[in-house]
Amino acid sequence: VPAPPQARTRPLTIIAQDPSVKADGRILTATVDVPAEELAPGPWGARVHVIDYDASTRTLYKPRKYPGGKGGVPDDPFAGADDRALLADPTFHAQNVYAIVMATLARFERALGRRVSWSFQGHQLKVAPHAFADANAFYSRPDEALLFGYFPGRGGKTVFSCLAHDVVAHETTHALLDGLRERYTDPSSPDQAAFHEGFADVVAVLSVFALRPVVAALLDRRRGRTVRRAHVRPRVLRKSVLLQLGKEMGAELSAVRDRPLRESATLPPSADYLRPDNAEYQEPHRRGQVLVAAMLDAFIRVWAGRLEALGRTALNRDRVVEEGANAADYLLTMAVRALDYSVPVHMEFADFLSALLTADHEIRPDDSTYHFRDHLRASFAAYGVRPSSPGRDGEAGLWLHPKKKPRHDRTHFEAMQRDPDEVFRFIWENRVALDLADDCYSRVLSVRPCLRIGPDGFALRETVAEYMQVLDVEARELGGLGIEKPADMPADTPVRLHGGATLIFDEYGRLKFSINNKLRHPRRQTERLGYLWRYGHFSRGASFQRRFSHLHRLRALNHSFQIWERWT
Amino acid sequence: MATRPGPTGLTVRTYQVGFGDCFLLSFHYPPRRGRGQGRHVLIDFGTTKLGGKRDPKAHMLRIANDIKAVCGGKLTAVVATHRHQDHISGFATQQGKGPGDVIAGLRPEVVIQPWTEHPRARPDARKPPRALTGRQAFVGALQDMHRFAEALLEELQRLSTPALAMSLGASGGPAEGVEGGEGVKAAVGRRMREQLRFLGENNLKNKSAVENLMTLGRRHAYVHYGSRSGLEGLLPGVRVRVLGPPTLEQSAAIAKQRKKDPGEFWHFQATAGRRYAPGGDPLFPEADRYAAPPPQARWFVPRLHAARGDQLLEIVRSLDDAMNNTSVILLFEAGGKRFLFPGDAQVENWSYALKHKAVCKLLEGVDLYKVGHHGSLNATPKTLWGLFKHKSEDEGESGRLRSLVSTLRGKHGSVDRGTEVPRRKLLRELAKHSHCFSTEHLKKGDWYHDEKFELDGPGPGGGV
16 A cells, blocks of 8 residues: 655644734634644754743753654644643644744745755754743844743733744744845944844734734624725725734733834834934834835735725625735745845845845736736835836836846856856856956855746746955055045054845856945945944944844833944 | 132042942032031942952941041032942941941931932832822832842852753752753853842842931932932032933933833833742643753753843843933032033933033033943943043143043953943043043052042033
8 A cells, every 4th residue: 555645734723923812702823834844842843943941940841742643644733722722831832933933934935946044054943932031032043043032911921922923933034034144134234234123024024914814803893704895995904904913913022022013004104214314213123114114015005906806895805805815925925035136245125125126027027917016116115215226128126137248158057056166156257247346355155046936837947146245454445445434433443345246047047137236336335334333333342142132122122222422 | 698608629539439439529618717618428329349358348337437527527418329239338227337327427418319219209109199100110110120130140040050950850859960060061151140240239229228318318309300409508609400310201302202111121021030930830830841951952951041141131231221321410510610420321311411502511611520330331422522621632731621430340341342341442532631530540558539629710600
């Protein structure tokens, strides 16, 4: 008898948002399908190892075993479990974090069309669902881990940050983004400092909206089969869905962090936030809210647009819910894909917008049905973000193709798909065509072949390579590079300049894009140096160990940065 | 009515208190009936890390008796800038024989403290106001900070035990085979433990000192930016302005948005520290637990302890900053000279005062600057330092700015991270542009330093 086929996915129960979000008096749950694997107790799989150790009480909880299940279909041990079981059983908490981390990882892998590595050498991210008694949760690169705290809530009950979907997805995104773009944690510009937080919030919030039970529960408080047209206009959707969830989401967890959805959903469109003289929005977490606000604005525009064709008065409720969840899901996929089309160093919001538009254009050139890209352009413009690139082929914001044709005759197609040395050889041979600084240290950071499936069913094969350049100078030499030295920076201050590019090769190995943040870009480098000098990043010992912990703490305390006043 | 003449001189005595602050300001007035006249203000009276074999209580008693001798048994005022141990520990009493008892015997006319110490702002006051005000909530947060400090020191005990030791296991007994012994690494390293202990202890509530401060003056002034100082009429010819701390309303006015109440954060931290500890209620009473970490967890468990240590340090530093920022900032003006005593005020406290042009104008003329927070990196805002017009690189220039630092290196922050106290970069700047005296300059055996000023200029004018 042939062995039954192995299941490809495993259904697991999770808490849809957090225990405070309820439907019919019960905690709102959802079932997510995560990639099936041979799980050891933990859960402990190929990419995630949940270790339930509590450093405050020095307790290590024993994990649940996950047997194979009947007919090759794995069991979901908490299907239909009551609220008490969900809250009081630490093995459910372990399952909840495992499932959300895996679902987030799977979403990244699906969007990018390849496996996605963590930033560290190992393969398994450690996750501690009850790491310590503290109102904090964070990703720690040196510990290769996500650490979730717990603390007493307002009503006296313990609040577990590991049970908040958006918190788990947020921290997982930090870990994934760190693996994909290791230089984004470098001190650079106010945008780059804000990008990690903002992007993690975007993924967290859209992940929640991509769950149908959540959208259904928030749409309106009635339970009919239809929804009135008046209830799905953009202004009303903002109020009912964004603000309502924003109000509920994170209410108990507000000691862990501010409430990303509430803060961003209530941020009216304005180009003033990102102006250099707006000190409040120079702070990373505040600035990150602008990115989230722009993405949420686009989400509402897309969703409302998709409902236009459904009828004039009463709309089918299930369809409205589905369109909302699909809009969130697609925008989320776009956001993740954009990472491959992003600069490897010195990320700015304008670069991210061009990356969003180009990545989507490559796989789905025709945007005339749902106007995702039009809505994104409009939403970002409303918050003062214009794409870095002027665009081409009649569409604004797309990255340009290389002006000069590179040579391929001294490199080999096969090796170019995976070998950093071969890609470096290509870069070396074409350094003039690629407009590289030729007097500095250069290194290929990654070479990643990927395969994406477009809406037409055809595969889009690409190879994505990143390289960076580094130049060490003294402040007195900046003038020779056209870069202005900050007025009070001593002439002998060592300054490290970074530049680099992401190269996208098509399925024939030809260079499609060189998404370049040039090392010799006097205006951008002058702005960066001015920002870094003012914010004390040149101080000795400026530490980025467990930087996300620190950032979240400042976020929780609503702390104001006035680093320029310090003797750093 | 004849006005009394202003002071002809001022002596600022800086006492050696290790890591702490203690200054005695003696204003000298023209003799009357052949007798010298003086008015004396004690600003802070605290010590930590005195070092050597010196007993802190005996040392502070010696200082108290010196103060008594200098002021002739009568203090005009006591200023307790904020409630950190290194500023108020000396006020503790001991059955009539402690240093705090000596100070109480000097019958100060007024005790000046920040508004956060106002008894009516206390959450445990007998007759609380009808509604919980922001002021009360903030004071509640200060109480929570003390509680967190207590819990931190308890947790520190646990983190000092071997890294792989567990609390009670499933069998109800301690873990087997991981009890440690000599050479076994503690869960958190020595250097971090020292820093945690220092900050934790400095933020413990000193009940005796606090209670003594509540009763030792004839009257009390709980001050904030722009309020009366309480010294009106007590120091003829001397004008005293209060430049900090701002009230919550004043802070909110400059912060633009106050979306969160930090008090809530401290409440969570304080409660968490008390509730979740070995011996307390288990987080999951019915769950199975390991008695010792299995092999697959042994790499991770010590790392999690280290991360916890980092977390605690981060929290207690935030706590320390919050307490520092309740510091009273006083600007004395007499005989055309200005003397600035900001306690441990940091950038956030200073922000409100520095928004006002009139204050900035006044600060330009500062002649003596008591360096904030023992010379830390963020208690002498660069904007403030930039204002001082009497700075000069010429050591011989008359009227050159003088600065006083009461400090002790190696106790706070780290050189590697650029957070050491006193911050070397700041000390270099102070030495270059002012006559800078640090208590670290005192020779072995010396226990105070006097800085003298002649005051014969015109009387003070202007206002905050």
